[in-house]
Each structure stands twice: as C-alpha cells, then as structure tokens.
Amino acid sequence: SFELTQPSSVSVSPGQTARITCSGDVVASKYARWFQQKPGQAPVLVIYKDTERPSGIPERFSGSRSGATVILTISGAQVEDEADYYCYSAADNNLRVFGGGTKVTVL
Amino acid sequence: QMQLVESGGGVVRPGRSLRLSCAASGFTFSNYGMHWVRQAPGKGLEWLAVIGYDGSYKFYADSVKGRFIISRDNPKNTLYLQLNSLRTEDTALYYCAKDQDNDWNPDYWGQGTLVTVSS
Numbered sequence: 001s002f003e004l005t006q007p008s009s010v011s012v013s014p015g016q017t018a019r020i021t022c023s024g025d026v027v028a029s030k031y032a033r034w035f036q037q038k039p040g041q042a043p044v045l046v047i048y049k050d051t052e053r054p055s056g057i058p059e060r061f062s063g064s065r066s067g068a069t070v071i072l073t074i075s076g077a078q079v080e081d082e083a084d085y086y087c088y089s090a091a092d093n094n095l096r097v098f099g100g101g102t103k104v105t106v107l
Numbered sequence: 108q109m110q111l112v113e114s115g116g117g118v119v120r121p122g123r124s125l126r127l128s129c130a131a132s133g134f135t136f137s138n139y140g141m142h143w144v145r146q147a148p149g150k151g152l153e154w155l156a157v158i159g160y161d162g163s164y165k166f167y168a169d170s171v172k173g174r175f176i177i178s179r180d181n182p183k184n185t186l187y188l189q190l191n192s193l194r195t196e197d198t199a200l201y202y203c204a205k206d207q208d209n210d211w212n213p214d215y216w217g218q219g220t221l222v223t224v225s226s
Contacts, residue, residue, distance in 0.1 A: 033212060041218075084151075088152075088154070090211070094164075094211065096154045096157070096211060096212070098152040098153065098154055101151040
C-alpha cells in the first residue's frame with residue numbers, strides 16, 4: 001500500500017539523541033527524504049536520498065536506512081529542533097506520499 | 108535568493124472553483140518541475156500534484172485527480188492550481204514547492220495560501 005508510517009510523537013532531553021522512523025512498502029525500494037516544519041512555517045528539507053544533508057542543515061541531522069525503514073536521527077537535540085517531521089517518498093514512479101508526521105518535543 | 112509566493116486563496120462555497128498561483132523568483136523556473144502540497148488545519152502534509160519543467164508531464168494524487176488541474180506559464184515564472192468542485196474537506200493551506208532535480212521530489216517551499224471551503 002502507498003502509506004508511510006511514523007510515530008506520532010517523540011520526546012528527547014536537550015543534548016540527547018532523537019530517532020524518528022518511517023516505514024512502509026513504498027520506502028523499501030525508493031529513496032526517502034525528511035522535512036522539518038515548525039509552527040506557522042513552511043516545511044524545510046533536512047535530509048534527501050536517505051542520507052544526504054542539504055547545505056545549511058546542521059550536522060546533528062542525519063539519515064539512515066534499515067531495510068524498509070528509514071530513520072532520521074537528531075544527535076544532540078536542541079530546543080530549536082522542536083518541530084513536526086515528515087518523511088516523503090515515491091508511491092510509484094509518478095506519485096508521491098508523505099508520512100503522517102512526528103511531533104518532536106525537546107524538554 | 109529563491110522565493111515562491113502563493114496567492115489566490117480565500118473563502119469559497121462548496122461546489123465552486125478557485126485558481127491558486129505561485130510566483131517564482133531567484134532561480135530558473137523553466138528548468139524545474141513544481142509541486143502542490145496541502146495541509147488541512149492541524150493535520151499533516153498531503154502531496155497533490157507535480158508538473159514537469161516544460162509542462163509536458165502532470166501527475167495527481169487520487170484524492171484530487173479529475174477535480175484539480177496543475178499548470179504553469181514559464182515566461183511568467185508562475186505555477187497554477189485550478190481547484191474545481193470544491194468540498195469542505197479541501198479546506199487547507201496550499202503550498203507550492205520546487206522540484207529538486209526533476210525527479211518528482213520537492214526541496215524548497217513557499218509560505219502557502221489558505222483555502223476555506225464553507226457554506
């Protein structure tokens with residue numbers, strides 16, 4: 001099915017590591033990307049092609065894959081990393097899909 | 108710098124139509140595919156449609172196929188989304204986004220325009 005499953009929420013203490021998973025049949029064979037969305041703001045690309053980080057994105061953001069699950073890791077989470085995070089991948093060659101989103105709380 | 112500015116949102120009655128625009132600047136618009144994505148109040152992101160850099164390819168999510176039409180005017184650096192037969196569930200913030208490498212994956216987004224469908 002064309003669905004990407006994410007946990008609804010993740011909590012982390014400042015300076016600790018947060019991991020957000022994204023799983024589904026569609027991501028098993030397609031690259032995924034991750035977007036960060038802070039309240040009242042447009043989404044920002046933080047990871048593409050599973051592991052690539054765009055210029056300007058802090059090194060504490062990294063991506064990885066384990067089979068049909070992709071993972072966004074925030075190493076040494078900062079208060080400013082509090083946001084919703086969405087994975088995104090190809091549903092088929094021409095259609096695209098977002099995961100349901102994960103609210104990351106840093107406290 | 109790169110900029111995408113959406114406009115055209117507003118309050119509209121169910122069954123009516125609306126056309127959204129997205130004005131692009133700061134990059135060569137005609138070289139990139141473009142996307143529309145929406146976000147209902149308090150909900151997640153929903154991918155809607157993508158158009159190729161020259162308009163020759165257009166693909167739609169099943170939820171809007173047959174009702175919404177994506178188009179572009181490259182000389183005007185503008186992307187459009189025609190919304191027809193609007194329903195209350197189409198109420199959302201509509202974003203346009205630039206494609207990263209013409210591989211149907213967005214990178215840079217505008218700030219969105221709000222569409223409210225209500226009687």
